[in-house]
Amino acid sequence: MQSIYNRHRGLSCVFKNILLSILLCFLFSSTLLFAGQFKVNRVIDGDTIVVDYQGKKERVRLLCVDTPESVHPDKKQNIPMGVTASNYTKQRLEGKSVNLEFEGQERDKYNRLLAYVIIDGNNFNLELIREGLSPYYTQYGLSKKYDQMFRAAEKQAHKDGLNIWGDPELIKKYLRLKSKWGKHNKD
DSSP states (O other), X not given: OHHHHHHHHHHHHHHHHHXXXXXXXXXXXXXXXXXXXXXXXXXXXXXXXXXEETTEEEEEEETTBOOOOSSOSSGGGOOHHHHHHHHHHHHHHTTOEEEEEEESOSBOTTOOEEEEEEETTEEHHHHHHHTTSSOBOOTTOOOTTTHHHHHHHXXXXXXHTOGGXXXXXXXXXXXXXXXXXXXXXXX
């Protein structure tokens, strides 16, 4: 009788250790996908949204993208391509449920959540780059998970002359900015 109890207890310890190992992997991984769905209440502009998050409305700044301005306090910063990007994000996200995927720092200096937005299983941040509505924004570092996809999407959008890559002034602006972002942007 004693040996059955010890065997059961031993299996229980093994099972607990496996669960603990899995939990620690999730806690210490650099990318964490929250399984819950978060409703997008409002789109502020092409790269910032408001979601219902853990019982309150939270601003989310999309990682690795930087769409042109559309609601900047300095009105001279707002340009038609910013409105295009903002409208695109509104059409795709407003009122919908999304997942948030975090990588690295969870909040920026404005206390906005920093995340990839996943809709219908697809990375919306990547979609903005693929559509030429944003360059691959690396001022604060490269994406650990999506770097190669972001690079390829930007290169193709640039080659196809999509949106920002079809406007000579915006091309000049973004290439100048990308050179300031450093070695992260060199192909």
